[in-house]
Amino acid sequence: MVRVSAVGDRDTVADRETLERTADERLVGTTAIERTGAEDLEPAEELLTINMGPHHPATHGVLRLVVNLQGEVVKDLRPVMGYVHTGIEKSCEDKAYWKVIPFVERMDYLSYFFQMEAFCGAVERLLEMEIPPRAKYLRVIHMELNRIHSHLVWLGTSALDLGAMSMFFYCFRDRDKILDLFEMSSGQRMHTRYFQVGGVFEDIPLGFERNLRAFCAEMPSRIDQYAAILDRNEIFLNRTRDVGIVSRERLLELGVTGPLLRAAGEPWDLRKVGHYLCYDELDFKIPVGTVGDGYDRYRVRMAEMRESVRIVEQALDGLPEGPWIADDRKIVLPPRDELSTSMEALIHHFKLVTEGFRVPPGEVYYPIEGPRGELGCFVVADGSAKPARVHFRDPSFVNLQALRDMCLDGYLADLIQNLAMLDPILGGIDR
Amino acid sequence: MKREKLRAAAPLDQPRTPEELRVRQLRARDLLRGDLEGADLERHVEESVLATTFAKAQGWARANSIFPATFGLACCAIEMMSIVSPRYDAARFGAENMRASPRQADMLILSGRVSIKMAPVVRRIYDQMLEPKWVIAMGACSSSGGMFANYAVVQGADKFMPVDVHVPGCPPRPEALLHGFNKLQRQIQGNPEPGWRQRYNAIGTEEWARGAGDDAGVEEQAAYEAARAIGSFPADGGEPT
Amino acid sequence: MPDAPGLELIAQDLNTAFAGSVEETYHEHDQAALIVNPEGVLDVLGWLRDTPGQEYGFMSSLHVADYLPGEPRFGVHYELLNMARVERLRVKVALPDVAGADELPEIDSCVELFPTAEFQEREAYDFFGIVFRGHPDLRRILMPEDYVGWPLRRDFPIGGEPVLFTHNEVEMPRWYE
Numbered sequence: 001m002v003r004v005s006a007v008g009d010r011d012t013v014a015d016r017e018t019l020e021r022t023a024d025e026r027l028v029g030t031t032a033i034e035r036t037g038a039e040d041l042e043p044a045e046e047l048l049t050i051n052m053g054p055h056h057p058a059t060h061g062v063l064r065l066v067v068n069l070q071g072e073v074v075k076d077l078r079p080v081m082g083y084v085h086t087g088i089e090k091s092c093e094d095k096a097y098w099k100v101i102p103f104v105e106r107m108d109y110l111s112y113f114f115q116m117e118a119f120c121g122a123v124e125r126l127l128e129m130e131i132p133p134r135a136k137y138l139r140v141i142h143m144e145l146n147r148i149h150s151h152l153v154w155l156g157t158s159a160l161d162l163g164a165m166s167m168f169f170y171c172f173r174d175r176d177k178i179l180d181l182f183e184m185s186s187g188q189r190m191h192t193r194y195f196q197v198g199g200v201f202e203d204i205p206l207g208f209e210r211n212l213r214a215f216c217a218e219m220p221s222r223i224d225q226y227a228a229i230l231d232r233n234e235i236f237l238n239r240t241r242d243v244g245i246v247s248r249e250r251l252l253e254l255g256v257t258g259p260l261l262r263a264a265g266e267p268w269d270l271r272k273v274g275h276y277l278c279y280d281e282l283d284f285k286i287p288v289g290t291v292g293d294g295y296d297r298y299r300v301r302m303a304e305m306r307e308s309v310r311i312v313e314q315a316l317d318g319l320p321e322g323p324w325i326a327d328d329r330k331i332v333l334p335p336r337d338e339l340s341t342s343m344e345a346l347i348h349h350f351k352l353v354t355e356g357f358r359v360p361p362g363e364v365y366y367p368i369e370g371p372r373g374e375l376g377c378f379v380v381a382d383g384s385a386k387p388a389r390v391h392f393r394d395p396s397f398v399n400l401q402a403l404r405d406m407c408l409d410g411y412l413a414d415l416i417q418n419l420a421m422l423d424p425i426l427g428g429i430d431r
Numbered sequence: 432m433k434r435e436k437l438r439a440a441a442p443l444d445q446p447r448t449p450e451e452l453r454v455r456q457l458r459a460r461d462l463l464r465g466d467l468e469g470a471d472l473e474r475h476v477e478e479s480v481l482a483t484t485f486a487k488a489q490g491w492a493r494a495n496s497i498f499p500a501t502f503g504l505a506c507c508a509i510e511m512m513s514i515v516s517p518r519y520d521a522a523r524f525g526a527e528n529m530r531a532s533p534r535q536a537d538m539l540i541l542s543g544r545v546s547i548k549m550a551p552v553v554r555r556i557y558d559q560m561l562e563p564k565w566v567i568a569m570g571a572c573s574s575s576g577g578m579f580a581n582y583a584v585v586q587g588a589d590k591f592m593p594v595d596v597h598v599p600g601c602p603p604r605p606e607a608l609l610h611g612f613n614k615l616q617r618q619i620q621g622n623p624e625p626g627w628r629q630r631y632n633a634i635g636t637e638e639w640a641r642g643a644g645d646d647a648g649v650e651e652q653a654a655y656e657a658a659r660a661i662g663s664f665p666a667d668g669g670e671p672t
Numbered sequence: 673m674p675d676a677p678g679l680e681l682i683a684q685d686l687n688t689a690f691a692g693s694v695e696e697t698y699h700e701h702d703q704a705a706l707i708v709n710p711e712g713v714l715d716v717l718g719w720l721r722d723t724p725g726q727e728y729g730f731m732s733s734l735h736v737a738d739y740l741p742g743e744p745r746f747g748v749h750y751e752l753l754n755m756a757r758v759e760r761l762r763v764k765v766a767l768p769d770v771a772g773a774d775e776l777p778e779i780d781s782c783v784e785l786f787p788t789a790e791f792q793e794r795e796a797y798d799f800f801g802i803v804f805r806g807h808p809d810l811r812r813i814l815m816p817e818d819y820v821g822w823p824l825r826r827d828f829p830i831g832g833e834p835v836l837f838t839h840n841e842v843e844m845p846r847w848y849e
Contacts, residue, residue: 172516255788582831
């Protein structure tokens with residue numbers, strides 16, 4: 001209802017020219033309508049708050065983003081997490097040390113070997129236990145295969161988000177080859193429970209090495225094929241070049257590690273400086289980007305896949321003979337064939353399976369380089385057979401803080417691309 | 432040799448003599464012109480038209496053109512994504528078209544652990560789907576809480592929504608998920624497979640919800656006793672109820 | 673990791689700069705840790721970050737452990753990293769629990785020194801109920817916003833449901849209680 005000053009009134013010029021809008025009381029009611037700050041802005045500046053997720057095809061898991069948009073430009077971004085929070089850290093306090101291993105595997109569900117290594121490595125530190133060299137090499141082989149697997153899934157789903165659907169099928173075809181290898185060594189495709197405290201669960205079977213060499217022989221050409229599809233694709237370049245740039249200093253402030261940090265120009269990789277497992281004996285390079293945009297992140301991960309293939313080949317060449325798990329019967333299960341002949345073996349087996357091994361009191365933080373960055377495991381042992389606290393410093397959780405910086409003042413479509421290049425895995429974020 | 436046996440079992444319908452060929456050509460010409468009559472027409476209809484009930488046809492159509500809704504929550508989502516990958520092709524069952532919007536989907540594959548924060552969201556997505564809709568609970572976590580018996584995970588999606596097929600595994604192999612999917616297809620088409628209890632005549636193995644308790648009302652207690660009595664052997668050695 | 677003598681030197685320098693901040697040091701499993709008074713944590717972290725010669729400019733992780741029944745109850749751990757020398761140092765703050773039903777232990781937030789702590793302090797608040805004074809947006813991050821209780825405290829029950837076995841239900845109803 002519009003009320004115009006009555007024509008006959010002796011009003012001032014201002015009054016005659018103002019138009020007042022009052023709400024029609026019959027429709028709206030008599031209570032005052034509160035106006036929030038955003039509505040006081042000019043229409044061109046009004047912010048639209050939209051909610052993306054948690055059920056969304058492009059959020060790489062159940063991530064909810066509350067985005068303030070001005071037109072199509074992102075003005076503010078708040079991620080809401082916790083939709084797949086599983087209470088893994090609490091469950092771990094309730095279980096013996098070797099029972100914790102399947103729990104921590106399922107955290108960041110694309111890098112299960114890394115989580116196993118972080119936890120087993122932390123417990124081995126607490127026990128001051130050395131694992132045999134063959135176990136170190138086997139662990140490295142499986143971890144690097146897992147890195148390639150994780151990057152393949154990332155590439156497939158990110159390209160799918162950006163519209164390149166066929167990449168999804170190619171990457172998953174190769175991923176199946178890696179999962180065949182995992183199935184050969186441990187019986188399971190994902191979440192293999194292959195690493196144990198003290199080494200690996202079982203030696204690799206016959207035929208594993210041959211299949212692995214065949215895989216390593218053909219994988220570089222496959223990566224070249226993927227690069228041929230995307231590297232110089234005009235649409236891909238337009239979407240990823242100069243998008244989502246965050247400066248190296250800001251990334252370091254935010255605690256970001258992994259390919260995101262390397263793409264911004266900081267050559268930081270825990271495989272080179274951490275001196276864990278047998279990475280010191282292997283020769284590999286670390287790809288580092290220059291600009292730090294989406295395209296650099298993509299190239300860094302592609303190059304990392306190539307380097308991982310090289311690492312696997314070298315590890316396979318240098319694989320030493322020997323035991324695949326440590327000898328200490330107080331911690332490691334005895335081989336099954338001894339159970340029928342040796343009484344001590346039976347007693348050890350019984351104690352380990354029912355109660356588990358005890359770890360002397362202490363606390364340790366053990367970081368390794370996962371596919372997304374620094375994956376650290378903090379274990380507090382209190383002398384009993386169950387850990388007192390297991391905490392994982394998950395790379396995706398910390399990297400997610402960079403999303404806001406990446407997306408501010410960019411378009412909504414660039415947000416999708418930034419999220420894809422960030423490679424968040426919600427299982428790790430939510431634990 | 433195997434090909435000959437197959438050919439003997441299902442011989443090709445080729446004309447054997449030139450006269451037969453000529454007869455078929457004339458019949459085809461008449462068919463195209465619309466000139467078939469009488470016995471010819473009857474035979475043509477018999478050969479080329481399939482008669483069935485509407486329900487069966489509907490079931491067949493629904494089962495072979497399911498649009499799954501992408502509801503990947505956790506690790507099972509990766510194995511669910513791999514059923515549309517080339518090796519475990521779900522497109523051969525008509526289900527490669529994963530729709531993101533629940534309004535356009537008719538099956539929800541609940542893949543992954545349902546946390547207490549996510550459960551209302553899942554229920555809302557399920558409510559937004561249009562009838563007819565089905566749910567596959569993929570993996571141990573959505574079927575029963577899986578290995579996570581703690582404060583944060585709902586112990587089974589059954590707690591808040593109806594589930595048609597549970598696929599066990601952690602994560603189930605893509606072939607296992609496709610097996611569950613095939614079971615659902617048979618269920619949709621109207622011939623559901625009997626559960627293992629019928630197949631093995633396993634009476635008295637049902638898991639019951641917690642008892643009514645001492646402080647429950649008389650009706651609840653009676654209902655509980657009646658439910659317990661189904662399938663159990665009566666004391667006097669008669670047939671199981 | 674700074675070796676044991678190096679750690680002692682750091683502790684001495686800190687105690688001269690801010691008296692009484694470092695209560696103890698320990699060095700085990702090749703890891704160096706300082707146990708710090710809760711009041712002086714920001715001073716210690718700032719000194720470690722800014723002093724030339726120390727420059728632990730990267731915070732790897734901020735996490736809390738509940739040491740019940742040990743005293744003090746909570747330990748807030750700051751994992752610091754010097755990227756140039758590749759040295760890690762752990763700063764552990766021994767935070768006692770406060771008596772009183774609705775009282776929560778408090779500590780200063782280090783978000784201004786290390787912005788990476790923003791989500792990690794929210795997680796510590798969510799799981800342990802530790803309030804970080806000065807945090808821009810302290811609310812629950814992983815649990816639902818209206819959740820009551822601090823799940824990762826040791827006296828919080830693990831939850832879940834008991835598994836029902838038909839035999840036990842018949843013979844011993846509600847065996848789990």
